[in-house]
Each structure stands twice: as C-alpha cells, then as structure tokens.
Amino acid sequence: MAVAERKGPQKVGEILEDLLKKKRLREPVLRMEVLDEWDGRVGESIARVTRPLAVREATLMVEVKSSAWLMELDFMKGEILRRVNEGREEALIEKIVFVLSEH
Secondary structure (H helix, E strand, C coil), X not given: CCCCCCCCCCCHHHHHHHHHHHCCCHHHHHXXXXXXXXXXXXXXXXXXXXXXXXXXXXXXXXXXXXXXXXXXXXXXXXXXHHHHHCCCCCCCCCEEEEEECCC
C-alpha cells in the first residue's frame, strides 16, 4: 500500500470540508445552518411564534405556537421558503412543514 502524498500543513476547515464532501455530509450540514439563522431570516414577528425543530433531507420542520398562526404561516410558506434560501447557492431547503406546538 502506497503512503499518501502529504501536501504539507492544511487548515482544519479545509480538512473538514474535504471529509464532508467525501462522506456526502456537506449538504445536510449546510442545511442545518437554517436552524441557527431562522430568526434573522424570517423576522421578529414570525420568530416570536415559531421554533425550527429539524431539517430532514431538504425539509425544514417548524413548530408553531397556535393554530391561527399555523394557518397564517401556511399561506406565507412560499415567501418564508424564499427568505430561508435567500443568498444560499447550494443545500437549499425545498419544503417547510409547520406543526402545532403541544405546549
């Protein structure tokens, strides 16, 4: 078995990026960033009544505080999806599912 040729020192970020690409985890990791960015992307009024729960494949699951808000946000789904994906060139969210909070 041949020894891999060393390129010299690499930045940890570069190593991680290569590993994510190799393991096909890059897009799922990029999609997960939406959870942290949710409040800034949707605005204060929507953020106050929602909580992003998870990303499964290209679907974002979002908890909503009331059935009235759930219906309102369902009408706004296209606009919210546009905001969530704005400025993202890859690993786009393709669908949003709103679920009613149990609390």
